[in-house]
Amino acid sequence: MIVSVKDSLKLFGISIMTCCAVTVCNLFLNYYLDLSAIAALIDNPAAQMFYDAQLMTAKVVCAVSGGCLAATTVVMLFFYIKHYIDSHSKEIGILKALGYSDFKIAKDFFVFGLSVLIGCLAGYLLSFMIMPGFYAKQNADGYLPDMAIRIHGILFVLLVLLPSLLFAFISVGYSLLKLNQPCVNLLKGIVKSKGKNRDIKNKNSFVAEMRCSVLRSRKTLVFFIVFSSFCFSAMIQMSTSMKDLASEMMGLMIFLIGVVLAFTTLYIAVISVIRSNQKNIIMMRVFGYESTDCKRAVLDGYRPAAYIGFVIGSVYQYALLRIMVDIVFAGVEGVPEYKFDFPVCFITLCAFIIVYEGIMFAYGQSMKRISLKQIMSD
Amino acid sequence: MIQIRNLTKYYGKGESRFKALDDVSVCIKDGEFIVILGASGSGKSTFLNVISGLETMDSGSVSYDEKRLEKMNEKELTRFRRDNTAYIFQQYYLLPHLTVEKNIKMGADLDHNRDFFPAMEAVGLADKRKKFPSELSGGEQQRVAIARALAKNPKVLFLDEPTGALDENTGRLVLDYIIKLQAKQSFTMIMVTHNANIAETADRIIRMNSGKIVGITENTEKKTAYEIGW
Ligand SMILES: Nc1ncnc2c1ncn2[C@@H]1O[C@H](COP(=O)(O)OP(=O)(O)OP(=O)(O)O)[C@@H](O)[C@H]1O
Ligand SMILES: [Mg+2]
Numbered sequence: 001m002i003v004s005v006k007d008s009l010k011l012f013g014i015s016i017m018t019c020c021a022v023t024v025c026n027l028f029l030n031y032y033l034d035l036s037a038i039a040a041l042i043d044n045p046a047a048q049m050f051y052d053a054q055l056m057t058a059k060v061v062c063a064v065s066g067g068c069l070a071a072t073t074v075v076m077l078f079f080y081i082k083h084y085i086d087s088h089s090k091e092i093g094i095l096k097a098l099g100y101s102d103f104k105i106a107k108d109f110f111v112f113g114l115s116v117l118i119g120c121l122a123g124y125l126l127s128f129m130i131m132p133g134f135y136a137k138q139n140a141d142g143y144l145p146d147m148a149i150r151i152h153g154i155l156f157v158l159l160v161l162l163p164s165l166l167f168a169f170i171s172v173g174y175s176l177l178k179l180n181q182p183c184v185n186l187l188k189g190i191v192k193s194k195g196k197n198r199d200i201k202n203k204n205s206f207v208a209e210m211r212c213s214v215l216r217s218r219k220t221l222v223f224f225i226v227f228s229s230f231c232f233s234a235m236i237q238m239s240t241s242m243k244d245l246a247s248e249m250m251g252l253m254i255f256l257i258g259v260v261l262a263f264t265t266l267y268i269a270v271i272s273v274i275r276s277n278q279k280n281i282i283m284m285r286v287f288g289y290e291s292t293d294c295k296r297a298v299l300d301g302y303r304p305a306a307y308i309g310f311v312i313g314s315v316y317q318y319a320l321l322r323i324m325v326d327i328v329f330a331g332v333e334g335v336p337e338y339k340f341d342f343p344v345c346f347i348t349l350c351a352f353i354i355v356y357e358g359i360m361f362a363y364g365q366s367m368k369r370i371s372l373k374q375i376m377s378d
Numbered sequence: 379m380i381q382i383r384n385l386t387k388y389y390g391k392g393e394s395r396f397k398a399l400d401d402v403s404v405c406i407k408d409g410e411f412i413v414i415l416g417a418s419g420s421g422k423s424t425f426l427n428v429i430s431g432l433e434t435m436d437s438g439s440v441s442y443d444e445k446r447l448e449k450m451n452e453k454e455l456t457r458f459r460r461d462n463t464a465y466i467f468q469q470y471y472l473l474p475h476l477t478v479e480k481n482i483k484m485g486a487d488l489d490h491n492r493d494f495f496p497a498m499e500a501v502g503l504a505d506k507r508k509k510f511p512s513e514l515s516g517g518e519q520q521r522v523a524i525a526r527a528l529a530k531n532p533k534v535l536f537l538d539e540p541t542g543a544l545d546e547n548t549g550r551l552v553l554d555y556i557i558k559l560q561a562k563q564s565f566t567m568i569m570v571t572h573n574a575n576i577a578e579t580a581d582r583i584i585r586m587n588s589g590k591i592v593g594i595t596e597n598t599e600k601k602t603a604y605e606i607g608w
Binding site: 188189206207209210214217279280282283288290291372 | 427432433452453456457458459460461463464465471473474475476480483484485486487488512530
């Protein structure tokens with residue numbers, strides 16, 4: 001058995017991600033279903049308009065946040081599996097050499113679905129905990145008749161059971177794909193020399209060369225870094241607008257989800273780039289490179305990606321809210337005017353710079369504490 | 379000159395506390411080639427790691443001329459390693475995502491040594507400079523590790539079983555490279571090995587057992603890598 005239940009529990013990034021996704025989706029879908037049930041009770045045009053807007057919002061929020069989070073979960077899962085196979089390539093290579101089939105090894109990756117199940121269950125329960133407050137807030141103005149919270153079995157199947165199974169199968173399928181390579185490559189830990197091998201330029205220092213190669217060898221992490229700063233930027237800016245447009249509760253929820261996602265993905269990306277470069281960092285230190293050099297070589301290559309993510313996030317949240325205000329709420333009265341909020345954007349950027357550079361600095365410092373003897377341990 | 383006095387190193391705590399180095403004293407002259415021999419677990423690697431500043435000591439002192447390792451903090455140790463030492467491990471530890479020449483550049487950069495081609499040529503890797511470590515044989519990888527260390531122009535070179543994983547032919551070839559370069563550039567060289575034959579190429583032989591030095595012999599008849607048995 002190559003993959004154990006314990007390995008699955010280590011994928012807490014996935015659990016957090018799916019937890020957020022299911023919380024949001026279940027909250028809004030449950031609301032959507034309960035709203036649909038009272039369609040016949042709406043009796044005046046004002047209430048009808050409000051009612052339609054509520055239905056639309058539920059759908060849009062679900063599709064946007066659910067879809068976005070689900071896509072990220074898939075990428076994260078792929079990343080974990082690839083990382084797992086890379087870091088266990090010797091053991092897997094030995095099993096293959098002994099005659100284990102790819103499928104026999106790959107089917108163990110089924111347990112990765114467990115991390116999704118845990119996240120989904122947690123999210124499902126969490127959503128019911130905040131549901132009463134959410135229902136009350138949504139209908140604070142009393143446009144709609146009183147609504148009771150009903151539990152819909154179909155949502156449990158759709159949001160908990162199905163995703164867990166689906167992700168378990170995706171895990172097996174993707175690992176099958178990744179295992180399909182010559183046994184000796186796994187044993188020797190051969191890394192495909194992707195891309196062209198640029199000619200050495202003497203003016204480029206070793207640290208610069210190393211930075212390029214770290215970046216090229218772990219491209220998925222670029223996505224995580226972009227996503228992380230995207231979440232930070234989009235969700236925090238959106239939360240301040242949401243406070244005015246929808247409710248304080250919505251704003252707070254979006255803020256919390258954004259912060260949790262941003263930090264989880266950033267943590268996963270940074271930890272895995274440091275872990276996978278641990279030997280290289282130690283060798284650099286043995287040769288007498290200082291920890292600041294190691295940080296520049298291993299982490300600084302991701303900085304442009306982080307700032308690009310921030311810009312995309314700002315644009316995305318503006319576009320999304322513009323669409324919501326102009327199309328979804330078109331004709332609904334009392335919706336405040338929406339403009340791009342430059343001061344908030346600026347404050348968020350400052351916070352982002354402080355948080356991001358602070359975290360990178362802390363990790364750079366932590367490289368000092370890696371024991372040089374560790375290299376001899378295997 | 380490297381002056382080592384009453385060096386002691388423990389591993390573990392409490393019940394399982396284990397004395398890996400026990401009151402080791404020795405003096406190594408500049409430009410000397412020392413071989414350390416001893417059974418497995420006798421503390422050879424530990425000795426090398428401590429005197430090269432990779433590991434801390436519990437008591438005793440290690441001084442390079444005026445500089446005392448035990449008085450240095452992590453930053454000073456790093457600087458010391460940068461300016462003085464190079465290390466060749468048995469497992470090479472090349473950077474897998476970098477080509478041969480970039481791996482060698484890692485050492486060269488620290489000496490502001492823009493021209494590391496000679497080091498690459500000296501170990502016969504000039505034509506393999508664009509390859510990745512995984513595309514090289516074990517012996518070739520070891521030679522990259524050697525070139526990387528030599529490109530740094532170290533004052534002291536530490537080697538932990540540099541030929542341990544090599545077959546006889548490649549082993550002799552690699553050893554010959556190192557010994558000739560040491561003779562030419564006359565840096566201090568300290569090599570750990572379990573192969574007693576290799577000791578015949580050194581200036582002095584230090585024998586270790588259970589963390590102690592049990593004998594130091596002067597080698598009057600230095601042999602080359604091709605004259606010794608294997
Ligand atoms: N990190 C550690 N923790 C506890 N004990 C250790 C540690 N490293 C080494 N030892 C112990 O210290 C002793 C000396 O180890 P060392 O690696 O120096 O031996 P060696 O002479 O190099 O052996 P070999 O020839 O097998 O490499 C051994 O008994 C070993 O078990
Ligand atoms: Mg050893």
